Amino acid sequence: MNNTNIMIVGVGGQGTLLTSRILGDVALASEMDVKVSEVHGMSQRGGSVVTYVKMGEKIYSPVIEKNEADIILCFEKLEALRWIDYAKKDATIIINSQRIDPMPVIIGKAKYPEKIIEKIKANYKKVVDVPALDMAKKCGNIKTVNVVMIGVMAQCTEIEKEIWLKAIEKTVKPQFVDVNIKAFNLGYDFARDCFI
Amino acid sequence: MKKLMLGNEAIARGVYEAGVTVATAYPGTPSTEITENIAKYDEIYSEWAPNEKVALEVAIGASIGGARAVSAMKHVGLNVAADPLFTASYTGVNGGLVIFVADDPGMHSSQNEQDTRIIARGAKVPVIEPSDSQECKDFTKEAFRISEEYDAPVIVRLTTRVSHSQGTVELDDRENYELKPYVKNPAKYVMMPAMAKRRHVSVEERMAKLKEYSENSSLNRIEWGDKKIGVITSGIAYQYAREAFGDVSYLKLGMVYPLPEKLIKEFASQVETLYVIEELEPFIENQCRIMGLKVTGKDKLPVIGEYSAGLIKEKLLGETIEKLNDIQDEAPGRPPVLCAGCPHRATYYVLKKLKLTVSGDIGCYTLGALAPLESVDTTICMGASVGVAHGMEKARGKEQSKKTVAVIGDSTFIHSGITGLIDMVYNNSSGTVIILDNSITGMTGHQHNPTTGYNIKGEPAKQVDLIKLCQAVGVDRVKVCDPFNLKEFEQIVKEEVAADELSVIIAQRPCALLKHVKFGPVLTINQDKCTKCRMCMRLGCPAIVDRGDHIEINPTQCVGCDLCPKVCKFNAIEKAGGQNE
Structure with a gap:
């Protein structure tokens, strides 16, 4: 069996850590070997953050390298572009269409690249863009963007929906379980036809 | 389980x-x-x-x-x-x-x-x-x-x-x-x-x-595979090596000091080419060389930075990574920033405005060194801000201390800033130390410290009183101010920097990420009133964005901390309604 390599990329504070915890739990429940590599500390303060999740029969390095990712879950457009070199040729790239300007752009020292999603689509075949922020707003909590994205991703794996839901219940705080399940389902339904 | x-x-x-x-x-x-x-x-x-x-x-x-x-x-x-x-x-x-x-x-x-x-x-x-x-x-x-x-x-x-x-x-x-x-x-x-x-x-x-x-020891083990290549390695480098080389022979060291020299010799004698793969210093490698073994290691691999399987493949096996696209190069960097609502933003805004030399320290507030705040002049180690400011005064005289401040977080001050302050008291400094008291140890993810009033388990604990502490070691001028009261804070900094005596300013405002910190509604820029003077841009807030033809506040990033209206001379920043936690 080949390994499945998943990257979660985004901006510090967007909930990449929680996402990797949920993914890790799902992998464990599927009885695979799993390693998850996270970023703590300084980058969590609005910097570019990346988390690697690797599952398979036996995992050594916790880190995913260039051209190795099967799935990249991007919580922000520019971060999708930054980490695109890590995608395999036939990788699935799921992009939240949200834009968060980095400080060099904010202060006018750099330009936020135009047409990011179009450019990625021109180079990679399996690209899904998701209005995850709007969907999270619909749930009533913009912090559920991450779980909307998990819902989308769940459609492109063979892991049963129940396992995902259980992992969410286990990982998020009890008072936020309902809103996160709602967010997951929104993402899951949105992506129903995306990966056929 | x-x-x-x-x-x-x-x-x-x-x-x-x-x-x-x-x-x-x-x-x-x-x-x-x-x-x-x-x-x-x-x-x-x-x-x-x-x-x-x-x-x-x-x-x-x-x-x-x-x-x-x-x-x-x-x-x-x-x-x-x-x-x-x-x-x-x-x-x-x-x-x-x-x-x-x-x-x-x-x-x-x-x-x-x-x-x-x-x-x-x-x-x-x-x-x-x-x-x-x-x-x-x-x-x-x-x-x-x-x-x-x-x-x-x-x-x-x-x-x-x-x-x-x-x-x-x-x-x-x-x-x-x-x-x-x-x-x-x-x-x-x-x-x-x-x-x-x-x-x-x-x-x-x-x-x-x-x-x-x-x-x-069972901590050290040999994994025999193809004996053409033998790899001596430890820690995370073992995982990278396994991925890079696959089924060759490994001596995986769990105990790296003292090293098992006989085991290393025995391993080395049975493989054709011997590599030592370890991050940072050639610790194992040097020992191998002292033992007279012929090894390849830091002659090809860096002593700087992290390793990866890809790096090992590139440096030792000559494999390069195929580039699948040419779009990635366009991505501008995303350095970490002070959060929206961060109390330190106000402090640095004032220090930059007053063109002060800032002796910095270790914590979230080190980020005040980056654009556009660009306020911090030095960062050495925990507690160093105080001693470094003192040293600058002693090198350049009192005039220097009238344009210099040390900034140090509450936890860092307790860690090792207090001894520096005692040095300033004892050795007749006229400097100014600003303690950035945000009620928590911030950068590492919100741990309690002796100034917060709670212990590691979140139970109430005796609280070190920063004002009394500074007074007790002999600082006569101790001022307390919320840096979000920009005018008052600026006035105090001006006065204390100008003073001929040593002073401590405690800039008191809790970290914006603390649960009990609640702000008002999200803010918005009234484009009819905005003159694009860009004063608000000087705050370096991640929520305020220059769109070229206009400046706007990103409603998903703004926390409604109400700092930017205070720097806007045209009252163009208004409450938009709606709230982000």
Whole structure:
């Protein structure tokens, strides 16, 4: 069996850590070997953050390298572009269409690249863009963007929906379980036809 | 039962299973979660100490008192704790004593890239190095057996990727460790020359015995594969090597000091080409070279930064990575920033406006060095802001102190800023120290400290009063101000910098990420009133964005902290309604 390599990329504070915890739990429940590599500390303060999740029969390095990712879950457009070199040729790239300007752009020292999603689509075949922020707003909590994205991703794996839901219940705080399940389902339904 | 655990969490589990009863630390990325997770076990007394030196001394005391004890810190924390470490190496232990030190190759969240193994060798303290979460737990338990059998403190060396990677861990029960009797023994525990001379002999004997242990220890193992290539490696580098080389032969070292020389020689003699793969310094490699072995290592691999399987393939196997696109190069950087609502933003806005030289320190507020605030002039180590500002005054005279401030967080001030302040008092400084009191240890993820009024478990604790503390050491001018009151804060800074006496300003405002901090509604820019003067842009707030033809506030980033309306002369920034937590 080949390994499945998943990257979660985004901006510090967007909930990449929680996402990797949920993914890790799902992998464990599927009885695979799993390693998850996270970023703590300084980058969590609005910097570019990346988390690697690797599952398979036996995992050594916790880190995913260039051209190795099967799935990249991007919580922000520019971060999708930054980490695109890590995608395999036939990788699935799921992009939240949200834009968060980095400080060099904010202060006018750099330009936020135009047409990011179009450019990625021109180079990679399996690209899904998701209005995850709007969907999270619909749930009533913009912090559920991450779980909307998990819902989308769940459609492109063979892991049963129940396992995902259980992992969410286990990982998020009890008072936020309902809103996160709602967010997951929104993402899951949105992506129903995306990966056929 | 199998569980997915961070390396740091697995260390905590190992500590629990080893029957440890005392744990003490000062937070520091990437080591913080070790102690945070230990604190979840009610069977273990745990505490945040004011700094790593105190933490290690408490652990030494607990060990002498007969308990199994631990202390955890980041690599630079070990510098602070180096003094007790070097002598605890002489005294040895009663209950087992294990010190967890997390290095940060690649400097994800650190000010230097030092290699703990070198300090440990200097202190003659054995070093164990796990490669994944399971080993974090297993090696911790073995470290206690070694500590007690060989009468030595033991360092478990971690790196960021081991500490912050999750892997599966098989859980066991807690060992029932009985407190050892405490027997007064000055020859062992009072390190004055006559006793220390004898103890040094014991240390050398112990290291010789540990070398023998290392030869046969299960911590070191050979994995035979194709013998054309042999790789000697340890820690996370083992994982990268396995991925890069596949089925060749490995000598995986779990004990990296002292090294098993016979085992290394035996391994080397059976392989055609010998590589040593280790991050940072050529610690194992140099030893191999001293032993006369022909190895390839740092001649091809860097001493700087993190390794990866890809890097090893590139440097040792000459494999390059095919580039699948040419769009990635367009991505501008995304450096970390002070959060929306951060109290430090207001402080730096004022300091930059007043064109002051700012002697900085370690914490979230180090980010005040980056554009557009660009306020911080120096950052050396924990507590250094105070001494550095004092030194600048002594070099350049009083005129310099009238345009210089030191900035230091509440936790950092307690850690090691207070001694610098005492130096300023004692040696007639006229400088100004600003304590950025945000009611928490911020960058490492919100740990309590002696100024917050709570202990590691969140229970109420005696609170160190910063005002009284500064007054007590002899600072007569102590001012307190919320930096969000921009005008008042600016006035106070001007006055105190100009004053001929030493002064402390306590800039008091809680971290915006604390749960109890609630702001008003999200703000918006009234484009009819905005003149595009860009004053608000000087705050460097991640929520305020220049769109070219207009400036706007990103409603998903704004927390409604109400700072930007205070710098807008045209009242163009208004409440938009709606709220972000």
